[in-house]
Amino acid sequence: MSKPVVATASLAGCFGCHMSLLDIDDRILQLIDLVEFNKSPDDDIKTFTKQCDIGIIEGGCCNSENVHVLKEFRKNCKILISLGECAIMGGLPAMRNGIPVKDCLEEAYLKGPTVDENKKKIIPNDEELPMILDRVYANHEIVKIDYFLPGCPPRADLIWDALVALVTGKPLNPAYETLKFD
């Protein structure tokens, strides 16, 4: 039987959830036996090369590119997991929700103590830059999400238990001390 295929992405997150996945430590060698990785920032595979069984998404959507990647994942993965606070609720980046994007840009590029010589008042706007959304969106506001793993970041043991449960078809009974919301 072929191994289940897993893909991961980090959208508007901090990569802490991916780092937490690495914190399963030596179990990563077992993980390689258990699943096949398709698309992930930790390897060099940059587009989907086949349909995946499990897609793991860190971070929510703060720009048009995040939305595009998320939709690609939905199209190519049977099961999508929102991993961590930002994916589930927008997290820290969503602290800008309720503040006009213009104010955020002006603070960063015109007002700070080290940008005083930006005499032409340049704010990045090149066509190569994806469009910033009006606010940060949780992933389930954009596409259907099947599972949610909380934490900032979710503990490595929780990610491990959830993956093993999914792959082996057994119920997930997370230990109390692994299920945290910070």
Added chain:
Amino acid sequence: MGRKITIEPVTRVEGHGKVTIQLDDAGNVTQSRLHIVEFRGFEKFVQGRPYWEAPVLVQRLCGICPVSHHLAAAKALDVIVGAGTGDGLTPVGEKMRRLMHYAQMFQSHALHFFHLASPDLLFGFDGDPATRNVIGVALLHKELAVQGVMMRKFGQELILATAGKKIHGTGAIPGGINKNLSIAERDKFLKGPDPLNADKMVEWAQGALDFFKGFHAKNKDYIDNFAVFPSAHLSLVRKDGAMDLYHGVIRCVDADGKKIINDVDYQNYYKIIGEEVKNWSYMKFPYIRKLGMDKGWYTVGPLARLNTCDFIPTPLAQKEFEIYKAYTKGKPNHMSMHMHYARLIELLHSAEVIRDLLNDKDLQKDNLVTKGKKKKEGVGLVEAPRGTLFHHYRINDLDQIEMGNLIVSTTNNNIPMNNAVNYVAKANFTGQKEITEGMMNKVEMAIRAYDPCLSCATHALGQMPLEVSLVDSDGNLLDQKRK
């Protein structure tokens, strides 16, 4: 008809980036740019928050080196709560933070070398992308992969013991720390079962460094000649010129090694350093004000730190430092791939510092916090794994943050990274009609040598697939390749 080549996203660097290379009619590279495409707006939304939230809040810009942000913010707030500028903490406060910081340096450098850089060294940049990753390393060089995993684990466990969590901890608070290290916790790291103890970590760090030196001896052409260009280098150094990753004064040397910022107190960093804004990247472009926007750029990170410091204050790393310096006859090192060499010397240094600190009885003391006369404004700098990190806060009468400014390590390296991309583009893309896997990966490798945490540089985080587009000067798509 000119052509434009786009490479996105750059994988195996932590963050979002995209490269465009513009060719003219003759096929010459006229322009190459590394775009940072994420924007968070931290500077605005931190306003109005109580100042003591900053160390736990701001670190969530980056889950790769959250400890650096945690500590830089705490150091800025030390100034605000009247606990001095890096020297006013109690011995246990200062040393617990140092332990946390060097643990992070250790795990981050181990992660970078084993997970992110070793695939290129082991499989070459023309290697099959399906195996050119940490999983490939695990399958083909299992012993090396296990070492990498266990070194990271040791560092992460030490961060857990000092900060309370492996990622996004809470250990540092304004004026000090919230816990000391118990004897039981200490012994876990000093006398832990093989391999998880401090002695083994020093041994393995030396082993990783020897592995690289062996590789270098056999691949001098590749390591010494890839993306070499002169640059100024900036970092913190201890007041006596020693390498110090937690605290110091700002020193910058030019391409020949002459000091252009001579051991200056960092509370006034904004008078020394400015940031240029360009419309094609969310990442700003820092410069030394007195040299201007065009000439004032500099590099930070492991290579820079070994170029600025006079010596390393631990014996094994100092011995390696002397060998390393002799290779360039004491002159500043400008070879991009020597960033890996420098990083591994720092890995060894960090392991030595951790071992020394664990043996220090100050860690078990109880006076955790210093308080003094409150101030309105504070600046905190640390040498993060990827280079100098600046945090700056001003508060109002209600203890709310009124202004927050960051210059993160990777932002400092914005111009050097663009220069590296430009160098590789000119060397590999000139006159080319086809874009090969190897060419694309060379561009990424040049960026990856800087170990950019692009996410936190845009006060963001993320990943990237690779897409190359050829566009003529009228904007018509001529060809497109994906991998």
